[in-house]
C-alpha cells in the first residue's frame with residue numbers, strides 16, 4: 001500500500017534516530033524534511049526560537065494545538081522540568097497515530113498527553129478531564145483561522161493566568177491576520193514578533209509571542 005508522508009517521517013525517525021534521544025528524533029525529521037520531502041513541522045530555525053521561549057517560561061503546564069507528527073511536541077517536552085505536563089490536541093486520527101509513535105520513540109510518553117479531537121471541543125473540557133487549572137504556555141500551530149477563536153475560548157474558560165505565554169507559529173505564512181491584529185492591539189496582551197522563515201525554506205514567516213496580562 002502507498003505510504004503517507006507522516007508514515008515516511010516516522011520511518012525516517014525509526015531508521016535514523018536513537019530510541020530515547022529526543023534531539024536525534026528532531027534531527028532525523030529535519031534532515032528528512034530538508035533533503036527528501038517538505039513537511040509542515042515548525043522546523044529547525046523557528047524550532048530554536050520555540051526552544052528559547054520554552055526554556056525562558058520553564059512551564060509546568062503546556063497546551064499544544066495541532067500535533068501533526070509530533071515534531072514540536074518532542075522539542076517542547078524534551079525541555080520540560082520533571083513532573084511538567086504537555087497536552088497536545090490533534091484531530092486527524094492518522095496524524096495522531098504517527099505522532100504517538102514519534103513521541104514514544106523519543107521516550108517522552110510520560111510527559112505528553114496526546115488527545116485526539118478538535119481544540120474547540122476539548123478546550124472547554126481541560127479542567128474537568130485533565131485537572132488543568134491554567135496553562136503556563138500555549139503553542140498555537142493548528143488551523144490558522146482557529147488561533148483567534150480558540151484564544152478567546154481559552155480566556156472564557158479561565159485557562160490563562162497573568163503571565164501565561166501564547167506562542168503562535170505561521171503568523172506570516174500561511175498567516176493568521178485576525179489573530180495578529182487582536183493580540184497586538186488588545187491591552188490584555190504584550191506581544192512580540194520573532195522574524196524567521198517558513199520551515200525548510202527562505203520564505204518569510206515568524207512566531208508571535210504574546211503574554212496574557214490578566
Ligand SMILES: C[C@H](C[C@H]1O[C@@H](n2cnc3c(N)ncnc32)[C@H](O)[C@@H]1O)NC(=O)c1cc(-c2ccc(F)cc2)cc(O)c1O
Pocket residue numbers: 040041042065066067068069089090091092095117118119120141142143144146169170173174198199
Ligand atoms: C493545521 C496544521 C497542523 C495540524 O493541526 C491539526 N489541526 C487543525 N485544526 C485543528 C483543531 N481545531 N484541533 C486539533 N488539531 C487541529 C491538523 O490536523 C494538522 O495536523 N498546520 C498547517 O496547516 C501548517 C501549514 C503550513 C504551510 C505553509 C505554506 C504552505 F505553502 C503550505 C502549508 C505551515 C505550517 O507551519 C503549518 O503549521
Ligand SMILES: [Mg+2]
Pocket residue numbers: 040041042141169170
Ligand atoms: Mg506551523
